[in-house]
Amino acid sequence: MKVEAAKPRDILVVTINAAGENSTINEIKRLSKPGRRVYVSADDIPKVKNGRGVILISTSKGVITGVEAKKQRLGGELLVSVF
Numbered sequence: 001m002k003v004e005a006a007k008p009r010d011i012l013v014v015t016i017n018a019a020g021e022n023s024t025i026n027e028i029k030r031l032s033k034p035g036r037r038v039y040v041s042a043d044d045i046p047k048v049k050n051g052r053g054v055i056l057i058s059t060s061k062g063v064i065t066g067v068e069a070k071k072q073r074l075g076g077e078l079l080v081s082v083f
Contacts, residue, residue: 001065031078041075053083
């Protein structure tokens with residue numbers, strides 16, 4: 001995951017597979033919606049497909065992956081799960 005500078009906002013780029021491998025996204029699921037926000041603590045961050053997927057979380061330190069949030073002991077709003 002990396003952030004590219006752009007106008008008027010930066011762009012979040014999520015890379016699922018390394019270059020040269022079969023790169024397919026099977027599922028993208030929006031977890032929080034305007035009518036139903038989903039918040040979790042660092043201990044309750046879910047895994048996607050036994051760790052093969054990615055969870056994006058909006059924290060006080062910005063938008064980061066679930067793995068990084070667990071390392072930094074940060075909770076926040078679940079945004080997207082990608083597999």
